[in-house]
Amino acid sequence: MQTTETKHIEKTQDTPLVIGGKSFTNRFLLGTGKFKNKQDLADSIEACGTQIVTVALRRIDLEHHEENILEYIPKNVTLLTNTSGARNAQEAVRIAHLARESGCGNWIKIEVINDSKYLLPDNNETIKATEILSKEGFMVLPYMSPDLYAARELVKAGAATVMPLGSLIGSNQGIKAKEFIKILIEEIRDVPIIVDAGIGSPSQAAEAMEMGADAVLANTAVAMAGHPAMIAKAFAMAVEAGRLGYLSKLPAKKDIASASSPLTGFLYE
Template structure:
């Protein structure tokens, strides 16, 4: 049941991951929606082409329950995550199961041993990236915003890096701004800011900074109107990207007049 993701058109400014082009720079997580109907509406409204999913035991009391009934896999690339993994071996196990369940070999690698902050373990994430890349997976590791680790993950065969803005589900925004800026400056792979973005302005900020994309889940899923919030994030991502491409002006410490300084009327005494 391998499906082939085919973009509807060749986008003008594509997000390219592992040689595959995507028209949207907003990736959407599918967790925490109040209902499948709300999730579907938000996916549509977001314009996302990549949606994340998790892998869990089949509920033997409800074996027919099926998320995939709600996601058109001809239109969306399903990106399974390894949530729940606390070390590299558990993450590798989940990635292999996801592939066996019919996903293309793309994996959002998450290794989060600490349940309180859910921060990614850099050592285990690096180790799992090496293993999975060698097995032919397209690996997108969730990582702390550490520029050195980003380079190590590149060398280990990652297809993109996913530094966090703030801990998962906190809605705090791009608290790692300076470090993400360094990652962007040094990266030769797409940089996708993942986790903690709580408002459209946070997403715009990440794109303005030069991040290639963002992944958003909680902020959209738990909004009063998830579809409207998905549209708002989509607009913010486009605006941020356009602002980045247009070239932001440099910051100054003192005022720089916008109006001419000559021809000012004589002072009133």
């Protein structure tokens, strides 16, 4: 016989997020850029319980010795190295090759950008890089502009997820591309959809999850907040709340009222 507690857990249980055969119970991914100090980052990772964080690769500043960011990321957190700085597929491939040599895994977030004002990803070059790197055995998570044809090509090229932008990187504008992301959620069923970029508040993250995104990645909103660890926790809670909202099959919106209390048996009738 089941206890009440077990029944309750079963009714609210989510399935894990699976990326390339690896399971995750937390659907909030955290970017590690722009934190005022590395301790804020470590506290934020702990507060939100994220299991995947993004990092970048850069030339070492030989004049200023800084502690490596990896010292602040727990070993059980999956590292997703981005290819930021790449302006075409070839440069993204080179960054991926460098990242692999670090011995920190083969998860790559492809980010190919050659527009410095809007930082929009170049879908064509992203598809090319995805094809090359998946063939080489990388786990490829491409950042992209939400376009159905490009998303299909990415899946065909071997992408482990598709990561459409919510709005411009670092803009905190939320899911401006909502209707296009909805199409991806509806049509791209083989890999998870992770909404990346522009998510500026927990409510926006919840909105993405409620419409059926599989996960959300945020960076700027956490790193630039007055209390990064607090907002990181709020993001993780919002992502979970949004996810349960999606799974619960919410009733549709209506234009007229529908009473919540019975409309019969009034006391003075």
